[in-house]
Structures are given as structure tokens and as C-alpha cells.
Amino acid sequence: MNDQPAALPETSVKATLPASAYMNSPDRGAPPPAASQPKPAIDARNVNIFYGQKHAVIDVTLGIPTKSVTAIIGPSGCGKSTFLRCLNRLHELIPGSRMNGTILLNGDDLYAPTVDPTVVRRRVGMVFQKSNPFPTMSIADNVTVGLRLNGVRDRAFLRERTEDALRKAALWDEVKNDLGKPGISLSGGQQQRLCIARAVAVQPEVLLMDEPTSALDPIATVKVEELMNELKRNFTIVIVTHSMQQATRVADQTAFFYLGRLVEYAPTRELFNNPKQKQTEAYITGRFG
Amino acid sequence: MSAPSASKSYPGQVSEGLRRWRKGKSALVTFLCCICAVIVVTPLALVFGYLVFKGAGSLNWDFFTKLPAPVGEVGGGIVHAIVGSMILVTLAALIGVPVGVLGALYLTEYSGPRFASCVRLGADILNGVPSIVWGIVAYAILVLPHGSPFSVGHFSAIAGAIALAFIMIPLILRTTEEVLLLVPNGYREAALALGIARWKISARIVAKTALRGILTGVLLAVARVAGETAPLLFTALGNSGWSQSLKEPIAALPLQIFTYAISPYDDWHRQAWAAALVLLLFVLGLNVSLRFFTRERVSAQPKADSDKPTAADAVVATVATRGAAVQVQ
Numbered sequence: 001m002n003d004q005p006a007a008l009p010e011t012s013v014k015a016t017l018p019a020s021a022y023m024n025s026p027d028r029g030a031p032p033p034a035a036s037q038p039k040p041a042i043d044a045r046n047v048n049i050f051y052g053q054k055h056a057v058i059d060v061t062l063g064i065p066t067k068s069v070t071a072i073i074g075p076s077g078c079g080k081s082t083f084l085r086c087l088n089r090l091h092e093l094i095p096g097s098r099m100n101g102t103i104l105l106n107g108d109d110l111y112a113p114t115v116d117p118t119v120v121r122r123r124v125g126m127v128f129q130k131s132n133p134f135p136t137m138s139i140a141d142n143v144t145v146g147l148r149l150n151g152v153r154d155r156a157f158l159r160e161r162t163e164d165a166l167r168k169a170a171l172w173d174e175v176k177n178d179l180g181k182p183g184i185s186l187s188g189g190q191q192q193r194l195c196i197a198r199a200v201a202v203q204p205e206v207l208l209m210d211e212p213t214s215a216l217d218p219i220a221t222v223k224v225e226e227l228m229n230e231l232k233r234n235f236t237i238v239i240v241t242h243s244m245q246q247a248t249r250v251a252d253q254t255a256f257f258y259l260g261r262l263v264e265y266a267p268t269r270e271l272f273n274n275p276k277q278k279q280t281e282a283y284i285t286g287r288f289g
Numbered sequence: 290m291s292a293p294s295a296s297k298s299y300p301g302q303v304s305e306g307l308r309r310w311r312k313g314k315s316a317l318v319t320f321l322c323c324i325c326a327v328i329v330v331t332p333l334a335l336v337f338g339y340l341v342f343k344g345a346g347s348l349n350w351d352f353f354t355k356l357p358a359p360v361g362e363v364g365g366g367i368v369h370a371i372v373g374s375m376i377l378v379t380l381a382a383l384i385g386v387p388v389g390v391l392g393a394l395y396l397t398e399y400s401g402p403r404f405a406s407c408v409r410l411g412a413d414i415l416n417g418v419p420s421i422v423w424g425i426v427a428y429a430i431l432v433l434p435h436g437s438p439f440s441v442g443h444f445s446a447i448a449g450a451i452a453l454a455f456i457m458i459p460l461i462l463r464t465t466e467e468v469l470l471l472v473p474n475g476y477r478e479a480a481l482a483l484g485i486a487r488w489k490i491s492a493r494i495v496a497k498t499a500l501r502g503i504l505t506g507v508l509l510a511v512a513r514v515a516g517e518t519a520p521l522l523f524t525a526l527g528n529s530g531w532s533q534s535l536k537e538p539i540a541a542l543p544l545q546i547f548t549y550a551i552s553p554y555d556d557w558h559r560q561a562w563a564a565a566l567v568l569l570l571f572v573l574g575l576n577v578s579l580r581f582f583t584r585e586r587v588s589a590q591p592k593a594d595s596d597k598p599t600a601a602d603a604v605v606a607t608v609a610t611r612g613a614a615v616q617v618q
Contacts, residue, residue: 125482132475136500149486
């Protein structure tokens with residue numbers, strides 16, 4: 001896991017990403033060159049996060065394999081959402097938050113001083129607990145907003161990307177005749193898939209999902225879970241979930257956080273069938289949390 | 290309930306007489322509250338009715354298209370004052386709207402909480418400053434010769450517009466700030482997570498989401514300053530004819546009403562009533578059209594939860610409430 005050298009200057013994240021970068025990257029989703037030991041997409045080392053005096057995440061080291069679903073579970077307040085949000089540098093918007101440690105995204109240090117957080121967020125997309133399509137925009141505009149507000153003007157390209165993203169989010173067949181309708185006219189489950197399409201449209205390398213189904217009914221939940229299975233062919237997915245059943249259904253590997261620490265991290269089947277740590281066992285058998 | 294009574298009794302049971310007394314009290318207080326609610330709107334009906342009674346007869350084509358007749362002659366109009374008011378309010382809005390809206394955007398999207406609360410307090414204090422004070426200040430700075438480096442040296446439309454703009458700014462700042470704060474944070478986070486630049490999120494997503502609320506606030510501020518007289522007395526002064534330049538005194542409806550009302554001529558009194566009616570109709574029209582344009586469009590109703598108020602609804606409701614408070618001031 002640690003076989004790669006420290007990030008070289010030329011591999012660090014470019015400070016600016018021209019609009020054309022989106023158009024000339026048709027195969028960002030292609031699998032990486034075959035290797036015996038695939039490099040992790042995200043390599044977090046000794047990550048500590050503080051909110052003022054509170055030490056929310058304590059010395060977490062975690063490698064997230066590329067093109068797979070990684071679930072983070074744990075009781076409320078265990079730091080799992082905080083950790084997720086530091087992967088796209090969203091946590092730093094909260095006044096008083098500090099972070100130390102290293103997070104590499106495909107080899108690039110996300111916290112290098114020269115890195116613009118905006119660029120990080122283009123590479124690491126996010127879907128939130130509550131679906132939040134922009135109320136002033138149509139379905140199509142919601143999908144392409146990340147591209148349009150970053151300078152992409154080419155209408156044909158935007159149309160193509162709209163369809164592609166909506167197909168990837170398994171929403172195309174339901175909305176293809178209503179692309180001009182407001183995004184908030186969709187049902188709750190559809191809105192969440194629209195948000196997934198919106199995140200997918202900028203073609204990030206990693207997709208973070210913060211309890212994406214906790215506000216959805218069971219049928220919509222199943223759809224989103226099926227979708228994750230599809231999406232992991234193209235994206236590395238990290239999902240925070242309160243539902244252990246969901247973790248077993250969707251995740252290839254699962255990390256258990258407790259009181260800010262990473263207690264155990266293993267392939268999902270192993271973690272649930274044969275937990276190595278007592279705390280993990282207590283949590284998954286429902287003795288606390 | 291010390292001793293159990295013979296009849297069926299339960300805790301809280303009261304005698305028939307006490308029950309009647311309570312019901313009577315309740316009805317009386319409810320009635321008094323209702324009267325108070327009616328008193329709130331009565332002046333509007335009275336003022337409007339009286340203005341129509343006194344002024345409607347003088348409204349005619351000449352009134353809207355002609356300059357005043359020479360003193361002593363009957364007839365003529367106040368077209369110069371109508372146009373002058375439009376010029377003053379437009380200029381004031383050109384200055385006041387950008388400052389108010391952009392200032393509010395800074396407070397909600399960028400500044401720290403301490404600075405924001407200082408500015409908020411300042412704006413609230415400014416909103417309470419009597420408009421005549423604005424007039425005197427503008428007079429001292431912009432009208433008095435050698436009053437300041439910015440002074441025009443005499444009464445002018447510019448000085449009037451600036452005085453009005455300074456009344457508008459805190460009003461617009463506060464209403465805009467409140468509607469921006471109503472925009473759910475989820476939208477900002479979602480946009481940030483897409484890698485969109487901060488200023489674009491502020492302008493294209495946050496401000497756009499709150500646009501109807503912002504417009505409502507702006508129009509209410511316009512309606513408020515359109516009727517201001519005191520600051521214009523010290524700045525725009527008024528003009529009995531067309532104003533040739535923004536550096537000259539200019540006529541305005543409130544000033545015209547003032548001039549005509551204190552004059553000794555019956556015909557001018559008549560025209561003052563008519564001008565007051567025009568002014569009231571303008572403010573009323575602005576408010577009514579505001580309601581019309583900011584109502585929820587049926588086609589844009591979300592299908593999933595159409596009965597729940599949207600963020601935009603809350604925005605409009607808040608501004609309307611604030612606006613009502615402002616109008617009373």
C-alpha cells in the first residue's frame with residue numbers, strides 16, 4: 001500500500017483545471033493499468049481532525065481501493081461523516097475545524113498548500129443525506145450545473161453529458177421527456193438519483209455518499225443501492241451509512257469507526273462474519289450504537 | 290374538589306354559572322381583538338376613500354400630461370413631478386440596490402458572524418433614523434456650497450437621489466440578508482461539492498434561489514422612498530417646470546403635494562389631493578403587483594410535496610412580513 005513514492009511535484013493536483021479538461025477525458029472511468037497490488041484511490045495516512053477543542057477523528061490511516069464500494073459504519077458522532085467530508089475538503093468550511101495528516105488521491109496530496117480545494121471537489125464528488133436539487137433549475141440544468149458553472153458552453157456536449165449522467169444514475173428512462181421540468185418536481189427517490197447524476201456529470205474519480213438513502217423509502221433505497229453496484233464500475237465509492245444491512249448489501253470493504261478512531265477495516269464479509277475487534281463485534285451484534 | 294359532590298363529578302368540572310362567565314369573557318376578548326384587527330386596515334380604507342373623493346375629480350388627461358398652469362390660472366398638470374419622481378427613484382435604486390444586495394451577499398456568504406452582526410445592528414439603527422435626518426445630512430454634505438468635496442453647491446436631483454438611496458440601502462440589506470439566510474445550506478454544500486467557485490455559487494445559485502424574495506425587498510424599498518418628502522425638501526427642493534439637468538432642482542410628487550397643499554390657491558389644493566391619490570395608487574399598485582408576481586406559480590409546484598411550503602415561499606412570506614413592518618414606520 002505504501003509502495004508509491006511521496007507525491008512528485010508534477011503529479012500534484014493542478015491548481016487550475018481548464019474547462020476543456022472535462023471534454024478531453026472520455027475515459028477517466030477506464031480501469032487503471034493492471035497491477036498485482038492495485039494502488040488505492042484514496043490513501044489517508046494519520047488523519048486527525050479537530051473542531052475547536054474536540055478531537056473528532058483520531059489518527060485514521062485508511063486505503064480505499066479504486067473502483068469499489070467502501071462503507072464506513074459506526075454509531076452517531078463517531079467521526080465517520082467528518083472523515084468523509086475531509087476527503088473532499090468540505091469539512092474545512094466549518095469555522096474552527098483543523099486537519100492534519102496526509103490524504104492522497106491517486107497519488108496527489110489533497111492538502112498540499114498549492115492545491116485549490118475547488119479543484120479537489122471536482123475530482124471528489126459528493127451525494128448528501130437529503131436530496132438537494134437546485135430549485136431554480138430544470139432537471140437537465142441540475143445535471144450539467146457543475147459543468148456549466150465551470151465554463152463548459154458547448155451545448156451538444158452538455159446534452160450528451162446529461163444523457164450519459166442520467167443513464168448512469170438510472171434515471172434517464174424516467175425523465176427523458178421531462179428534462180425541462182424543475183428538478184424539485186421529481187419524487188424523493190428520483191431527486192436523490194438526480195443528485196447522483198449531478199455528481200457523476202463532472203466525472204469525478206471518487207464519489208462520496210453521506211447516508212444517501214436515510215431519507216428514502218425502501219423501494220427508492222433498493223434502487224440507489226443497485227445503482228451503487230453499477231457505478232462502482234466507473235467510480236470509487238465511499239459511503240457512510242447507519243444501516244449495517246446496507247453495508248453488507250453494497251460494500252466490498254467496511255470500516256468501523258468508534259469514538260473517532262478506526263477500529264477495524266476489512267472486507268465486508270469478513271468484518272461482519274468474523275470481526276477481529278471486540279468493539280466491532282459488540283456494534284454489529286447490536287449491543288451498543 | 291375537597292368534597293365529592295353527589296352528582297357525577299370529575300376534575301376541572303365547573304358550575305354552569307362559572308362556565309357562562311368564562312365563555313362570556315372569552316367572547317368579549319375575542320371581539321376586542323377582532324376590533325383591533327379591523328382598526329389596522331380601517332385607515333387604508335378611509336385614506337383611500339377620502340383621496341378618491343377629493344382627488345379623483347381632478348384626474349384628467351391634462352393632469353398627467355401638462356406642466357402647471359401659471360399662478361392664478363385654473364388647470365395644468367403635474368407631469369414634471371411624476372417624471373421627476375421616476376427619475377429620483379430610479380437613480381436612488383441604481384445606487385441603493387447594488388449596495389444593499391451585494392452587501393447582504395457578503396454578510397451571509399463570506400463574512401464572519403461578528404462582522405455580520407455589527408453590520409446588521411448598524412443597518413437596523415439606520416432603518417430607524419427619521420428620514421428628515423437623512424435630508425439634513427444630505428443637505429450639509431451635498432447641497433451646501435463648500436459643505437464637502439462632493440457638494441454640488443445647490444439643490445439638485447443628484448442630492449435627492451443619494452438621500453433616497455441611503456434610506457433604501459439598510460432596508461434592502463436587511464430584507465436581502467434575511468432571504469439569503471433562508472436558502473438552505475444544503476444547496477451551498479452541494480454546489481461546493483461540485484467544485485463550483487464560491488462567487489459563482491453566491492451569484493448563480495444562492496442569490497438566484499432567493500431572487501423572488503430579493504425582488505420583493507427591493508420593490509418594498511422603492512415604494513417606501515417614492516413617498517418620502519422630508520429628505521427631498523432639503524435636496525431636490527422641487528421645481529415648477531422641467532429640470533434640465535441632474536445638477537438642478539427637480540420636481541417630485543411628494544414635494545408637489547407639499548407645495549400645493551400649503552399654497553393659498555383652491556385649484557392647487559384640488560391638484561394636491563389628486564397628486565396624493567396618484568402617489569397612493571403608485572405605492573398600492575407596486576404592492577399589489579408584487580403579490581401578483583411573487584405568488585407561487587402552479588406549474589412550478591413540486592409534485593412530491595406540493596402541500597409543503599417551499600423555501601421560496603418562506604422567503605416571500607418573511608419579506609412580506611418585514612415589508613409590512615417597514616411600511617408602518
